[in-house]
Amino acid sequence: MLHKKAVFFFFILAAFLVLPISSSQAQPYGYEGAQVCGMCHKTEKQGQQLKIWAESKHAQAYKTLLTAKADDIAKKKGGKKAAETPECLKCHVSGYNVDKALVGAKFKVEDGVQCETCHGPGSGYKAMNVMKNKEEAIKKGLIVHKEDKEKFCKTCHNPESPSYKDFKFDEMWKKIVHAKPKG
Numbered sequence: 001m002l003h004k005k006a007v008f009f010f011f012i013l014a015a016f017l018v019l020p021i022s023s024s025q026a027q028p029y030g031y032e033g034a035q036v037c038g039m040c041h042k043t044e045k046q047g048q049q050l051k052i053w054a055e056s057k058h059a060q061a062y063k064t065l066l067t068a069k070a071d072d073i074a075k076k077k078g079g080k081k082a083a084e085t086p087e088c089l090k091c092h093v094s095g096y097n098v099d100k101a102l103v104g105a106k107f108k109v110e111d112g113v114q115c116e117t118c119h120g121p122g123s124g125y126k127a128m129n130v131m132k133n134k135e136e137a138i139k140k141g142l143i144v145h146k147e148d149k150e151k152f153c154k155t156c157h158n159p160e161s162p163s164y165k166d167f168k169f170d171e172m173w174k175k176i177v178h179a180k181p182k183g
């Protein structure tokens with residue numbers, strides 16, 4: 001009798017233990033920062049994504065907001081300093097408006113448009129064993145862009161940008177392509 005009760009109690013307890021764990025999986029993933037991704041994505045064999053990104057304008061997108069030109073644009077729109085204006089930050093950086101608890105120690109808003117701006121926050125997928133399993137990585141928040149590349153770029157490269165010029169996808173993609181070498 002006592003034994004049955006104990007088993008029953010165990011199941012109740014288990015239900016309470018399991019519920020919070022499974023609901024915590026719905027928690028948003030956190031931002032790690034380009035340097036963390038770059039620990040693995042910097043070799044020639046992997047395709048030197050860190051270097052290609054660091055030399056791209058995306059890595060400068062926050063610094064651009066610190067210029068007099070940017071402040072002028074922001075003022076005309078009735079804002080304050082560009083680097084403090086959410087309507088500018090939303091396309092020029094990532095992670096500026098998320099809970100501090102979701103931002104890793106190495107993450108820097110100053111890194112502008114970075115890996116995780118495009119590939120999704122990486123706290124869930126950055127581990128080697130997850131990264132090596134594409135399906136698992138996608139389940140844990142990795143975003144890979146295949147057919148939707150152009151549409152995705154246009155979420156920022158569009159007329160809402162005060163300095164918008166016509167966005168020519170093929171030309172622009174060539175400037176930031178960071179493929180893994182074949183073979």
Ligand code: HEC
Binds near residue numbers: 037038121132
């Ligand atoms: C511990 C090492 C490591 C870290 C840290 C890491 N990656 Fe990876 N990543 C890999 C490996 C290994 C692969 C698989 C490469 C292959 O296909 O051989 C990979 C694959 C990828 C892919 C390609 C998926 C596909 O097949 O289309 C993307 C995109 C990616 N990583 C982005 C990131 C981003 C963004 C970060 C930072 C949040 C990151 N990685 C951090 C090791 C790492």
Ligand code: HEC
Binds near residue numbers: 061092113118172173
């Ligand atoms: C989160 C917003 C965002 C997304 C998404 C985005 N970009 Fe950008 N991109 C920017 C910003 C902001 C700049 C301007 C950076 C600067 O000059 O300070 C920029 C600049 C660039 C530049 C340099 C412009 C030039 O004339 O040389 C290229 C190239 C570029 N982006 C290509 C792309 C491509 C291709 C995609 C899609 C795969 C893409 N971007 C997606 C925000 C974004």
Ligand code: HEC
Binds near residue numbers: 067079082091158
């Ligand atoms: C919808 C996304 C988006 C928003 C919102 C946005 N930008 Fe940008 N910004 C871009 C992109 C993309 C570029 C790259 C050039 C282009 O194609 O417009 C850029 C480039 C720039 C440049 C460099 C342009 C040049 O000619 O040197 C400045 C300066 C700038 N933005 C300032 C701002 C300021 C200030 C705000 C806020 C009032 C702002 N941006 C809001 C996406 C955006």
Ligand code: HEC
Binds near residue numbers: 119149179180
């Ligand atoms: C402006 C958005 C953008 C940024 C910033 C960006 N990526 Fe990507 N990345 C893409 C897109 C789009 C693809 C898909 C290319 C394809 O498969 O056609 C891609 C593909 C990849 C791949 C797969 C390459 C292959 O050939 O399999 C890896 C790995 C990767 N990115 C890692 C990174 C890392 C690491 C960073 C930062 C250092 C980064 N990316 C920054 C948009 C971006």
